[in-house]
Amino acid sequence: MEINVVENVLKLNDEIAQLNRSMLRDAGTACLNLMGSPGSGKTLLLEKTLSALRDEMRIGVITGDLTTTRDATRLAAHCEHVSQINTGKGCHLDANQVRQGMATMPLDELDLLIIENVGNLICPIGFDLGQTVKVGLFSVPEGDDKPAKHPYVVLEAGVLLLNKMDLLPYVPFDMDLFLADIRAIREDVPIMKISAASGDGLDGWFNWVKRLVGSEVGELLET
Amino acid sequence: MEINVVENVLKLNDEIAQLNRSMLRDAGTACLNLMGSPGSGKTLLLEKTLSALRDEMRIGVITGDLTTTRDATRLAAHCEHVSQINTGKGCHLDANQVRQGMATMPLDELDLLIIENVGNLICPIGFDLGQTVKVGLFSVPEGDDKPAKHPYVVLEAGVLLLNKMDLLPYVPFDMDLFLADIRAIREDVPIMKISAASGDGLDGWFNWVKRLVGSEVGELLET
Numbered sequence: 001m002e003i004n005v006v007e008n009v010l011k012l013n014d015e016i017a018q019l020n021r022s023m024l025r026d027a028g029t030a031c032l033n034l035m036g037s038p039g040s041g042k043t044l045l046l047e048k049t050l051s052a053l054r055d056e057m058r059i060g061v062i063t064g065d066l067t068t069t070r071d072a073t074r075l076a077a078h079c080e081h082v083s084q085i086n087t088g089k090g091c092h093l094d095a096n097q098v099r100q101g102m103a104t105m106p107l108d109e110l111d112l113l114i115i116e117n118v119g120n121l122i123c124p125i126g127f128d129l130g131q132t133v134k135v136g137l138f139s140v141p142e143g144d145d146k147p148a149k150h151p152y153v154v155l156e157a158g159v160l161l162l163n164k165m166d167l168l169p170y171v172p173f174d175m176d177l178f179l180a181d182i183r184a185i186r187e188d189v190p191i192m193k194i195s196a197a198s199g200d201g202l203d204g205w206f207n208w209v210k211r212l213v214g215s216e217v218g219e220l221l222e223t
Numbered sequence: 224m225e226i227n228v229v230e231n232v233l234k235l236n237d238e239i240a241q242l243n244r245s246m247l248r249d250a251g252t253a254c255l256n257l258m259g260s261p262g263s264g265k266t267l268l269l270e271k272t273l274s275a276l277r278d279e280m281r282i283g284v285i286t287g288d289l290t291t292t293r294d295a296t297r298l299a300a301h302c303e304h305v306s307q308i309n310t311g312k313g314c315h316l317d318a319n320q321v322r323q324g325m326a327t328m329p330l331d332e333l334d335l336l337i338i339e340n341v342g343n344l345i346c347p348i349g350f351d352l353g354q355t356v357k358v359g360l361f362s363v364p365e366g367d368d369k370p371a372k373h374p375y376v377v378l379e380a381g382v383l384l385l386n387k388m389d390l391l392p393y394v395p396f397d398m399d400l401f402l403a404d405i406r407a408i409r410e411d412v413p414i415m416k417i418s419a420a421s422g423d424g425l426d427g428w429f430n431w432v433k434r435l436v437g438s439e440v441g442e443l444l445e446t
Contacts (some may be wrong), residue, residue, distance in 0.1 A: 035314040037261045038344050041366025121261050122314040141364035142262025148291050
């Protein structure tokens with residue numbers, strides 16, 4: 001009974017996610033779903049990304065948080081189209097919330113929609129939002145054991161980022177273990193080491209985003 | 224319909240939590256429910272705590288993770304009674320899982336049971352486990368905005384810890400904002416600045432734990 005309800009909730013979410021996906025495809029808009037722990041650096045990464053790419057492509061952002069509009073305020077300095085979704089006690093964004101966020105934007109005019117999910121390395125993974133690609137964000141001070149302890153984000157992501165590389169000298173972090181744990185789960189997923197704070201490695205990330213946006217809609221990674 | 228089911232799940236959880244609470248009270252065992260983001264330093268804090276207090280009190284640990292037994296392996300080096308609960312895709316521990324973990328331990332012989340919750344700053348907050356006190360763990364590299372963005376852990380915790388103070392020189396962190404955001408939600412909750420890595424501030428934490436364990440069962444903070 002309880003399981004049926006959970007299945008139904010996920011089924012309904014998946015149906016709305018497919019509608020979102022169709023709308024994005026019709027508009028020719030690529031869509032990233034960025035997921036990571038609280039404090040992994042999602043918002044700073046987006047600030048840097050918006051700032052670097054705003055002259056090359058038109059970007060909209062939907063950002064999820066339990067409370068506060070602090071992230072939206074930060075992002076609005078770099079982006080005309082920002083929609084804040086407050087989930088209350090909700091631990092993830094769902095497809096219907098994203099649909100409501102999309103309705104506030106001129107989707108046809110956007111090349112890229114970035115969804116900054118709620119800071120949580122578990123629950124967001126299971127909810128399809130209609131994105132083109134899921135992006136998994138780890139950070140150095142979280143520790144080298146996070147891919148092994150959170151394998152579902154590794155399984156689902158189209159690209160993995162390891163942020164806060166500038167803190168590597170100050171914390172214990174076994175890079176070989178971190179990479180080996182990922183490779184034990186996924187052999188093929190790209191892994192980029194970055195520091196949103198210092199800017200190191202961000203060019204590779206920007207190029208990845210540009211390739212995604214430049215690809216034909218029919219070639220989008222998730223369909 | 225869906226809401227009713229969620230309410231029933233929480234009601235059942237609360238009933239089992241009350242049974243856990245009764246068992247702990249009968250055994251004279253205090254119980255901490257430690258909650259924090261992935262990589263906030265829960266396991267290292269517990270390693271240091273077990274190592275420092277093992278000669279003064281008898282401690283058991285229940286540790287939750289999606290997968291792997293890495294935390295349990297680390298903790299077992301400092302503690303005879305460690306129970307690992309793997310939640311699969313589950314984003315929090317529930318009272319029934321803790322009940323199963325408690326069943327593996329000689330509760331009557333323990334002065335303190337520590338529950339290390341799944342790394343997640345959202346979902347664990349809503350699930351009573353029967354603990355005496357909830358402990359909320361933040362860490363400096365997560366950023367100064369986490370109390371405002373995650374107010375429910377601030378509302379529920381009997382004590383808040385700010386870990387990784389040794390990283391303060393290397394990251395942007397507005398301590399006044401961090402503290403003011405907490406005080407806007409809760410005026411009374413104790414806040415301790417610590418570094419589990421360097422040991423700074425841990426004496427205050429150890430003393431807090433000793434006071435909790437030394438208190439009469441009837442004075443336990445949550446009933």
